[in-house]
Amino acid sequence: MKKLMNDPEQIVTGFLEGLVAANREQLQRLEDTDVITRRVLKPQKVGIVSGGGSGHEPAHAGYVGAGMLDAAVAGEVFTSPGADQFLSAIQAVDQGEGVLLLVKNYNGDVMNVEMAQEMAEAEGISTEMVIINDDVAVSDVKQRRGIAGTVLVQKITGALAETGASLKEVKRVAEKTVNQTRSMSVALTPCTLPAVGQPSFDLADEEMEVGIGIHGERGVDRREVVTSEEIAKLLLDHILEEIPEQMPLALLVNGMGSTPLIEQYVLANDTIKQLEKKDRDVQHAFVGEYMTSLDMAGISLTLLALDEELSGYLQAPVQTVQWKQ
Amino acid sequence: MKKLMNDPEQIVTGFLEGLVAANREQLQRLEDTDVITRRVLKPQKVGIVSGGGSGHEPAHAGYVGAGMLDAAVAGEVFTSPGADQFLSAIQAVDQGEGVLLLVKNYNGDVMNVEMAQEMAEAEGISTEMVIINDDVAVSDVKQRRGIAGTVLVQKITGALAETGASLKEVKRVAEKTVNQTRSMSVALTPCTLPAVGQPSFDLADEEMEVGIGIHGERGVDRREVVTSEEIAKLLLDHILEEIPEQMPLALLVNGMGSTPLIEQYVLANDTIKQLEKKDRDVQHAFVGEYMTSLDMAGISLTLLALDEELSGYLQAPVQTVQWKQ
Numbered sequence: 001m002k003k004l005m006n007d008p009e010q011i012v013t014g015f016l017e018g019l020v021a022a023n024r025e026q027l028q029r030l031e032d033t034d035v036i037t038r039r040v041l042k043p044q045k046v047g048i049v050s051g052g053g054s055g056h057e058p059a060h061a062g063y064v065g066a067g068m069l070d071a072a073v074a075g076e077v078f079t080s081p082g083a084d085q086f087l088s089a090i091q092a093v094d095q096g097e098g099v100l101l102l103v104k105n106y107n108g109d110v111m112n113v114e115m116a117q118e119m120a121e122a123e124g125i126s127t128e129m130v131i132i133n134d135d136v137a138v139s140d141v142k143q144r145r146g147i148a149g150t151v152l153v154q155k156i157t158g159a160l161a162e163t164g165a166s167l168k169e170v171k172r173v174a175e176k177t178v179n180q181t182r183s184m185s186v187a188l189t190p191c192t193l194p195a196v197g198q199p200s201f202d203l204a205d206e207e208m209e210v211g212i213g214i215h216g217e218r219g220v221d222r223r224e225v226v227t228s229e230e231i232a233k234l235l236l237d238h239i240l241e242e243i244p245e246q247m248p249l250a251l252l253v254n255g256m257g258s259t260p261l262i263e264q265y266v267l268a269n270d271t272i273k274q275l276e277k278k279d280r281d282v283q284h285a286f287v288g289e290y291m292t293s294l295d296m297a298g299i300s301l302t303l304l305a306l307d308e309e310l311s312g313y314l315q316a317p318v319q320t321v322q323w324k325q
Numbered sequence: 326m327k328k329l330m331n332d333p334e335q336i337v338t339g340f341l342e343g344l345v346a347a348n349r350e351q352l353q354r355l356e357d358t359d360v361i362t363r364r365v366l367k368p369q370k371v372g373i374v375s376g377g378g379s380g381h382e383p384a385h386a387g388y389v390g391a392g393m394l395d396a397a398v399a400g401e402v403f404t405s406p407g408a409d410q411f412l413s414a415i416q417a418v419d420q421g422e423g424v425l426l427l428v429k430n431y432n433g434d435v436m437n438v439e440m441a442q443e444m445a446e447a448e449g450i451s452t453e454m455v456i457i458n459d460d461v462a463v464s465d466v467k468q469r470r471g472i473a474g475t476v477l478v479q480k481i482t483g484a485l486a487e488t489g490a491s492l493k494e495v496k497r498v499a500e501k502t503v504n505q506t507r508s509m510s511v512a513l514t515p516c517t518l519p520a521v522g523q524p525s526f527d528l529a530d531e532e533m534e535v536g537i538g539i540h541g542e543r544g545v546d547r548r549e550v551v552t553s554e555e556i557a558k559l560l561l562d563h564i565l566e567e568i569p570e571q572m573p574l575a576l577l578v579n580g581m582g583s584t585p586l587i588e589q590y591v592l593a594n595d596t597i598k599q600l601e602k603k604d605r606d607v608q609h610a611f612v613g614e615y616m617t618s619l620d621m622a623g624i625s626l627t628l629l630a631l632d633e634e635l636s637g638y639l640q641a642p643v644q645t646v647q648w649k650q
Contacts, residue, residue, distance in 0.1 A: 018597070021597040188328075262617075289586060292587075
């Protein structure tokens with residue numbers, strides 16, 4: 001294993017310190033926590049908090065800023081942050097209008113956020129949680145993981161919150177976005193946890209893993225590597241089953257950490273072509289590393305079925321470290 | 326070799342088509358060329374053109390847009406585009422104010438641009454070329470390669486051109502920026518050309534290559550992998566030798582293609598800390614994949630010595646696919 005790091009146990013700290021050091025006017029780290037918040041909160045708005053295990057950078061701290069998150073909570077690599085950390089984030093961003101927590105569907109994250117919510121309610125802070133579960137690779141909907149589609153939910157919800165909408169309204173739109181978002185991934189290589197030093201699983205030279213999770217969880221199928229065109233078709237076939245016909249789409253092509261941008265755009269090209277052949281209207285396309293899995297090579301596709309409301313918030317201005325428009 | 330691609334010979338075409346398909350309102354590809362231009366040119370400005378071999382994405386097509394480039398010319402992977410392609414770009418963006426070409430210091434690129442300039446002059450189009458050679462790993466200054474610092478030159482020059490400055494003035498500031506920019510790289514893994522299928526060189530499990538070029542050229546030194554702190558020190562020691570004391574700095578931490586963002590920020594953190602210990606004032610820090618080398622794992626550091634003029638253009642608004650602020 002070769003990684004740019006010092007003590008493997010300190011890689012999350014190094015990341016958070018580096019992110020703040022490079023963006024001091026915009027971000028701060030709450031003392032004695034792994035919580036990153038905006039340096040200046042916009043007054044009288046609902047707070048938007050997300051978080052989870054690290055290893056998915058730029059998620060989530062790279063999305064803290066105007067038009068998206070107010071705070072991000074970072075756990076150790078692939079490990080949920082504790083309830084106390086989520087509570088610190090809630091306390092830091094609540095301005096009396098309440099706080100919405102956007103949580104990827106993993107048991108540890110959901111449990112810790114629920115505990116933090118109870119503690120916050122005891123202090124008189126209103127909170128709501130919306131669980132993101134966009135990964136169609138898992139057939140049981142309750143067990144579905146939150147993967148790259150999460151960032152579209154964060155973008156849209158954050159844009160709405162910025163307008164001064166109520167907690168109830170922000171929650172409604174977040175849930176609607178979750179309901180209309182579907183993703184699926186493929187890995188060409190596994191990832192290696194810094195503190196472990198060994199790949200999370202083995203993949204032969206000519207194999208790929210289909211339906212992989214963002215923590216190196218094994219996928220649903222292993223097969224020979226195929227072309228970008230065929231990978232696009234494979235993922236779209238699964239995703240489109242659950243996306244209503246007729247509705248215009250936003251597309252997110254997400255690199256998993258070690259996939260060069262040239263390859264991401266090759267797959268984006270094949271994906272857009274195939275969608276257009278099916279007469280689907282791709283209104284917005286995003287390509288890049290939005291939700292990674294350490295040094296995994298691979299890609300995920302996300303489709304979001306748009307209506308006018310969601311499209312507007314997706315296009316709204318955003319000023320975070322990683323997503324600016 | 327596992328890559329997201331179709332025919333390896335078509336990977337550049339796939340990238341360019343994907344980039345335009347995902348950004349139709351902003352970009353277009355000139356017919357029968359590998360030239361990407363802004364869809365709408367800003368009237369009465371000097372045209373800014375850059376280009377070179379592919380494999381360095383998002384460079385250069387990802388930097389076409391308001392406040393940066395007017396056109397980018399893409400060659401095959403690690404191969405200079407022909408003079409005819411540069412000429413097409415010049416013709417497309419000239420509006421009577423002339424065209425500045427920003428060229429990384431490789432013989433093929435320089436020769437082809439010079440030929441294109443001759444052909445353009447014959448058509449009555451004024452052109453100038455500025456050669457970028459920021460890589461301090463090469464001691465002979467004339468032989469120095471252009472690497473990641475190139476994007477800072479493009480950013481600053483593009484911002485100035487956007488104000489309506491003359492060709493002469495734009496060239497002056499581009500040259501000044503080149504003179505004040507220094508970079509150096511380290512690779513943890515080699516890169517693999519799509520059409521070759523084999524790594525460009527071998528690196529043992531515990532080795533790194535210091536002073537690597539962006540085409541997988543061998544570096545100046547091979548040694549055991551060290552910590553992020555030590556890599557930061559090693560690169561800074563070389564770069565700072567050529568950066569005037571006292572001047573404030575812009576820092577670019579550039580991932581080489583397969584280095585996850587978490588590691589890029591760990592190195593950014595160590596770099597900023599060491600610069601601050603030396604009482605250097607880091608006014609701007611950029612972290613991400615700006616100039617890659619296919620799927621190489623590694624990093625480059627760039628320092629740009631700032632004065633008020635360069636600092637202003639560096640902070641100016643920019644709206645390209647890959648760099649927005």
